[in-house]
Amino acid sequence: MGRMTDDCLYRLADVRKDYESFTLHIGNLDVHGGEVLGLLGPTGAGKSTLLRLLAGLCRADQGDLGFERRAFASGDVALPVRRRITLVHQRPLLLSGTVRFNVEYGLRLRGRKQIAETGNAMLERLGLSKLARQSALTLSGGQTQLVALARALVIEPEVLLLDEPTAHLDPAHVARVEETIREVRQERRMTVVWATHNLFQARRVADRAALLLNGQLVEAVSTEQFFSNPSDPRTDDFVQGRMVY
Amino acid sequence: MFPVAAEFLPIVRLSLVVSGTAVLISSSIGVPCGVWLGLSRWRGRRAIAVMIHTGMALPPVVIGLLLYLLLSRSGPLAFLGWLFTPEAMIAAQTILALPFVIGITVSSVAAVPTELGSQIKSLGASDWQCRWTILREARRGVWLAVAAAFGRSLSEVGAVLIVGGNIQGHTRVLTTAIILETSKGRFEFALALGAVLLLVALLVNALILRLQENRWVA
Numbered sequence: 001m002g003r004m005t006d007d008c009l010y011r012l013a014d015v016r017k018d019y020e021s022f023t024l025h026i027g028n029l030d031v032h033g034g035e036v037l038g039l040l041g042p043t044g045a046g047k048s049t050l051l052r053l054l055a056g057l058c059r060a061d062q063g064d065l066g067f068e069r070r071a072f073a074s075g076d077v078a079l080p081v082r083r084r085i086t087l088v089h090q091r092p093l094l095l096s097g098t099v100r101f102n103v104e105y106g107l108r109l110r111g112r113k114q115i116a117e118t119g120n121a122m123l124e125r126l127g128l129s130k131l132a133r134q135s136a137l138t139l140s141g142g143q144t145q146l147v148a149l150a151r152a153l154v155i156e157p158e159v160l161l162l163d164e165p166t167a168h169l170d171p172a173h174v175a176r177v178e179e180t181i182r183e184v185r186q187e188r189r190m191t192v193v194w195a196t197h198n199l200f201q202a203r204r205v206a207d208r209a210a211l212l213l214n215g216q217l218v219e220a221v222s223t224e225q226f227f228s229n230p231s232d233p234r235t236d237d238f239v240q241g242r243m244v245y
Numbered sequence: 246m247f248p249v250a251a252e253f254l255p256i257v258r259l260s261l262v263v264s265g266t267a268v269l270i271s272s273s274i275g276v277p278c279g280v281w282l283g284l285s286r287w288r289g290r291r292a293i294a295v296m297i298h299t300g301m302a303l304p305p306v307v308i309g310l311l312l313y314l315l316l317s318r319s320g321p322l323a324f325l326g327w328l329f330t331p332e333a334m335i336a337a338q339t340i341l342a343l344p345f346v347i348g349i350t351v352s353s354v355a356a357v358p359t360e361l362g363s364q365i366k367s368l369g370a371s372d373w374q375c376r377w378t379i380l381r382e383a384r385r386g387v388w389l390a391v392a393a394a395f396g397r398s399l400s401e402v403g404a405v406l407i408v409g410g411n412i413q414g415h416t417r418v419l420t421t422a423i424i425l426e427t428s429k430g431r432f433e434f435a436l437a438l439g440a441v442l443l444l445v446a447l448l449v450n451a452l453i454l455r456l457q458e459n460r461w462v463a
Contacts, residue, residue, distance in 0.1 A: 083369035
């Protein structure tokens with residue numbers, strides 16, 4: 001399980017989230033400030049639910065979820081705290097209007113200055129400049145994911161929660177997204193929790209990796225240990241592709 | 246000025262003022278109520294929706310009669326002194342238009358994917374910004390609600406006839422004038438008034454369609 005250090009950003013202890021046919025249970029998990037935590041697990045393991053809890057978009061039914069050592073009453077998270085955290089959803093929904101309007105949306109919410117310049121820079125960064133004036137509702141699945149990532153990155157969140165952000169992208173764009181996030185992290189401190197099915201991607205981008213199975217956290221260790229010497233045999237089975245879901 | 250135009254213009258002007266004001270009031274009340282109902286998930290919501298849909302079918306003469314009883318000399322609202330005034334006509338049309346505005350707004354807002362709300366929130370929207378953005382996404386339906394309310398108000402005759410009294414130069418509007426002129430056998434004039442009514446409806450709906458298509462920045 002995660003280390004207990006001073007730079008602990010999130011601390012989850014015995015957190016439960018119950019649904020009719022599914023329960024997420026996180027025994028102990030720390031997310032450290034500035035790290036990239038890869039969240040792995042099969043479909044339906046609870047990755048999206050965990051991300052929603054971390055984003056403050058739903059309330060834990062039991063347990064303690066702390067953010068910066070303060071109780072994080074998920075569901076009623078104060079706006080200033082919520083504005084430091086952004087979740088890029090697995091199936092992003094864009095607003096009617098142009099791509100530019102969508103990318104600038106978060107900046108407008110915050111009443112930021114130089115909206116057009118900031119928006120242009122982000123459009124350029126993710127190769128979306130040519131689509132800037134296009135209606136966001138006419139984009140392909142991959143383009144929609146890029147716009148969703150752009151509108152999240154442009155507001156410079158301290159915590160970026162990614163739910164399969166490259167699932168519909170071609171390899172070139174996957175590389176571009178990974179590179180952009182790497183660059184942003186070099187420019188400023190940003191904590192990333194990155195849910196992915198792609199083991200290779202997790203190995204490339206994550207400092208630590210966590211495995212979720214059937215709503216249970218199996219382990220969260222350094223990426224190197226996760227792939228070469230996991231402490232739980234289920235992690236080894238998952239990594240080696242021996243696991244039957 | 247032509248004598249016919251002199252007869253026409255006050256009637257057209259009063260129709261626009263009465264129906265326009267009624268739509269403005271019903272939209273000011275109905276759109277926020279519709280957004281709230283469309284986004285809320287409490288138990289009694291369905292019963293409220295049934296009542297609103299029933300309200301859309303309210304016969305104007307029944308509203309006119311009830312309002313007449315309330316505003317008449319022995320009624321509880323007699324102190325307002327509104328009977329046979331444009332104010333009474335505006336009140337009647339507001340009551341008739343309100344269920345249309347609320348009902349269509351509820352449906353439009355409810356048609357916006359629920360997940361959009363949480364995605365907007367995850368971008369840092371406050372509760373108010375979230376509601377405003379959802380209203381923006383439902384704007385075509387909301388403008389349709391306004392257009393339907395205007396159509397209902399402008400074409401309505403029973404209620405305004407009862408509470409307005411069809412007094413020349415005071416409470417005579419297009420629909421009540423058409424009834425009067427028909428009863429007097431002035432069919433050409435009645436038909437001309439009908440054509441003006443249609444033209445006004447056409448122009449207002451064209452304006453609303455234009456607003457529907459325009460970008461509405463959150």
